[in-house]
Amino acid sequence: MKQTIAEKILSKKNIERKEVKAGDIILGKPDVILINDASGPLTFIQFKNIGAKKIADPQSVVVVLDHFSPPPSLSAAETFKETRKFVQEYDIPNFFEIGKGGIEHTLLPERGFIRPGSLIIGGDSHTCTYGAFNAFGTGLGSTDIAVALALGYTWFLVPESQRFKFEGKRMPFVSGKDLILKVIKDIGVDGATYQSIEFAGSGLLQFNIDEYMALCNMAVEAGAKTGIVEGNDNIAKWTVSKIGYLPELVKADEGAEYVNSIEYNLSEIDEPLVAKPHSPGNVVSIPEVEGIHVDQVYIGNCANGTLTDLRQAAFVLKGRNVAKGTRLIVVPATQQIYKQAIKKGLIEIFLEAGASISTPTCGACFGGHMGLLSDGEVAITTTNRNFRGRMGSAKAEIYLANAFVAAASAVTGYITNPKKIVNWEEAKKFVYGDQNVN
Amino acid sequence: MLIEGNIHIMGDNVDTDVIIPGRYLSLTDPKEIAKHIFEGVEPEFVKRVKPGDIIVAGRNFGSGSSREHAVIGLKALGISAIVAKSFARIFYRNAINVGLPIFISPQLVEFLEQMEIRGVGSFIKSTDLTIRIYAESGEIEFLDRKFKSTALPKFIQDIIASGGIIEWARKRLGK
Numbered sequence: 001m002k003q004t005i006a007e008k009i010l011s012k013k014n015i016e017r018k019e020v021k022a023g024d025i026i027l028g029k030p031d032v033i034l035i036n037d038a039s040g041p042l043t044f045i046q047f048k049n050i051g052a053k054k055i056a057d058p059q060s061v062v063v064v065l066d067h068f069s070p071p072p073s074l075s076a077a078e079t080f081k082e083t084r085k086f087v088q089e090y091d092i093p094n095f096f097e098i099g100k101g102g103i104e105h106t107l108l109p110e111r112g113f114i115r116p117g118s119l120i121i122g123g124d125s126h127t128c129t130y131g132a133f134n135a136f137g138t139g140l141g142s143t144d145i146a147v148a149l150a151l152g153y154t155w156f157l158v159p160e161s162q163r164f165k166f167e168g169k170r171m172p173f174v175s176g177k178d179l180i181l182k183v184i185k186d187i188g189v190d191g192a193t194y195q196s197i198e199f200a201g202s203g204l205l206q207f208n209i210d211e212y213m214a215l216c217n218m219a220v221e222a223g224a225k226t227g228i229v230e231g232n233d234n235i236a237k238w239t240v241s242k243i244g245y246l247p248e249l250v251k252a253d254e255g256a257e258y259v260n261s262i263e264y265n266l267s268e269i270d271e272p273l274v275a276k277p278h279s280p281g282n283v284v285s286i287p288e289v290e291g292i293h294v295d296q297v298y299i300g301n302c303a304n305g306t307l308t309d310l311r312q313a314a315f316v317l318k319g320r321n322v323a324k325g326t327r328l329i330v331v332p333a334t335q336q337i338y339k340q341a342i343k344k345g346l347i348e349i350f351l352e353a354g355a356s357i358s359t360p361t362c363g364a365c366f367g368g369h370m371g372l373l374s375d376g377e378v379a380i381t382t383t384n385r386n387f388r389g390r391m392g393s394a395k396a397e398i399y400l401a402n403a404f405v406a407a408a409s410a411v412t413g414y415i416t417n418p419k420k421i422v423n424w425e426e427a428k429k430f431v432y433g434d435q436n437v438n
Numbered sequence: 439m440l441i442e443g444n445i446h447i448m449g450d451n452v453d454t455d456v457i458i459p460g461r462y463l464s465l466t467d468p469k470e471i472a473k474h475i476f477e478g479v480e481p482e483f484v485k486r487v488k489p490g491d492i493i494v495a496g497r498n499f500g501s502g503s504s505r506e507h508a509v510i511g512l513k514a515l516g517i518s519a520i521v522a523k524s525f526a527r528i529f530y531r532n533a534i535n536v537g538l539p540i541f542i543s544p545q546l547v548e549f550l551e552q553m554e555i556r557g558v559g560s561f562i563k564s565t566d567l568t569i570r571i572y573a574e575s576g577e578i579e580f581l582d583r584k585f586k587s588t589a590l591p592k593f594i595q596d597i598i599a600s601g602g603i604i605e606w607a608r609k610r611l612g613k
Binding site: 025038041042050051052067073075125139141144147150151157190194220223225279366372385387388389390392394 | 451453455456459460461463464465466478479497498501502503504505506507509510524526527528531532535536591593603604606607608610611
């Protein structure tokens with residue numbers, strides 16, 4: 001049988017060990033079950049309702065305090081306490097306290113929990129981010145997570161797949177974020193509902209692993225169950241550096257069946273893209289929105305507070321100031337990234353420019369805390385959702401873009417094409433060093 | 439089972455952030471969550487809803503965040519069912535898991551769209567119109583017309599028949 005990447009991974013994770021195809025419903029055992037402070041407390045209630053005495057496989061469970069970290073309210077403090085209690089009661093070894101971890105989807109690969117071919121379920125829709133590492137990550141609600149905790153497995157509908165191939169030369173200031181915005185623009189916000197999206201092509205070798213995270217992170221914004229980068233040399237190098245050996249990379253079979261297959265020439269994505277309010281599918285090329293005033297710029301989220309994003313932003317902000325009438329919030333995704341950003345002088349650049357640096361947190365990206373927007377305010381952010389009210393007031397407006405664009409907009413105070421203030425050749429050197437990015 | 443109630447009509451791509459804003463995700467009490475349903479886009483909605491009311495929506499209802507708070511809050515508010523052209527994946531699973539009946543019926547929604555029904559509200563149009571849903575057959579009655587809805591996959595019907603996912607898990611645990 002010719003199989004897609006999703007079919008291959010789910011065949012291996014099927015507890016009956018049988019080959020599966022799109023449309024099958026299987027019982028699968030996840031390698032990792034992710035819990036956070038936002039969806040966790042409802043999971044704990046349901047876990048008790050099931051009546052399980054213990055977690056089937058505690059080693060597979062990772063608990064991260066990140067959404068309301070550190071708690072801005074009594075109710076959040078309460079959920080943190082509940083989460084710690086659950087971790088203790090059920091002997092969960094992998095627990096990340098405030099100050100010890102960071103944002104879940106950047107943290108788990110950083111700490112070696114993710115590898116090619118893994119199946120990861122998480123009580124968070126952006127669990128699809130792990131596709132960056134050639135793994136099958138998918139978000140579930142709190143009750144589904146409780147079931148998987150109790151049984152060690154749960155049910156999966158094997159998804160149909162779409163395949164997006166990237167070839168050709170990467171263009172200036174176009175990042176992983178732009179590739180996924182392009183896909184969502186083309187297929188729509190429900191263009192891949194309940195499906196898997198595969199990303200392939202030699203063009204992707206010009207982007208780094210952090211950028212693959214941005215690419216896969218927003219697969220759910222097209223309704224997808226998961227988004228997976230096909231195994232390639234970048235993923236192989238990352239895997240070896242992270243876990244010390246190389247498991248088999250997952251690649252689709254020639255002749256596997258797809259409901260949709262598109263090939264992009266990267267030279268046609270020639271400018272950064274921006275998603276306008278109030279939908280991640282409302283995507284235009286940057287010239288269409290240049291000049292719009294922004295009150296707030298937010299650089300961070302579960303796939304865009306990486307060292308690559310911070311370098312992109314720092315290159316633009318170096319020796320410049322955040323414009324009067326605009327504020328900039330920078331959120332390194334994890335403690336380790338924060339530390340590296342200090343070592344490499346990036347944090348100093350942000351401080352000199354007049355940015356507010358936040359502790360790693362999901363913060364204002366999901367409208368929790370740490371920089372909510374008021375009525376009528378406009379923001380440009382590197383986050384993944386610009387729904388009405390996503391970052392506070394339902395009367396605020398959110399534009400989504402990559403970190404080069406966000407930082408350039410912070411400098412001028414309006415949406416700005418980075419090529420107007422910085423040079424791409426110099427940017428490449430600063431951000432990517434020796435990696436061949438085009 | 440017959441589900442009957444007044445309908446509240448909304449458009450495409452209603453996401454879980456507008457259903458329950460992120461700042462309330464630290465709540466776990468269904469009654470507390472219910473107070474904030476659609477707070478940002480339609481603050482009067484919670485006052486307009488009566489127990490048993492039904493939501494009718496366009497494509498991709500419940501898109502975005504995995505927050506189960508959305509389903510829990512709608513249910514606690516008294517919403518008895520949701521009929522939509524389509525549902526986002528995680529919301530669909532959550533609704534089944536929490537026991538909020540959902541029905542996929544593009545025919546009914548398109549028919550209502552063509553009627554250009556008036557109602558109270560902007561983002562959500564609340565009406566005095568009633569629909570009747572026969573849950574087992576999935577048939578929906580509106581005025582003198584009948585509409586079909588898509589049957590749930592057999593596996594999911596079995597989970598519901600066995601008393602829901604919690605019961606399903608409990609039985610498997612005992613094996």
